[in-house]
Amino acid sequence: GPLMCHTTKMYSTDDGVQFHAFGRVLSGTLQAGQPVKVLGENYSLEDEEDSQICTVGRLWISVA
Numbered sequence: 015g016p017l018m019c020h021t022t023k024m025y026s027t028d029d030g031v032q033f034h035a036f037g038r039v040l041s042g043t044l045q046a047g048q049p050v051k052v053l054g055e056n057y058s059l060e061d062e063e064d065s066q067i068c069t070v071g072r073l074w075i076s077v078a
Contacts, residue, residue: 017042017050032071046073 021037044050047070054064
């Protein structure tokens with residue numbers, strides 16, 4: 015199925031230019047270098063203004 019990832023926390027980098035996202039992949043596969051469409055909290059199907067295409071950087075897997 016399509017990629018769906020729920021981001022629960024955003025951590026800014028020291029320079030404040032980028033963010034590290036902490037979340038869970040619900041479906042699909044996420045790979046470094048992959049372009050993804052990021053939907054903001056005000057996103058709607060009628061008005062896609064609160065969305066943008068970003069490239070996935072590095073990935074970490076958290077094991078608890």
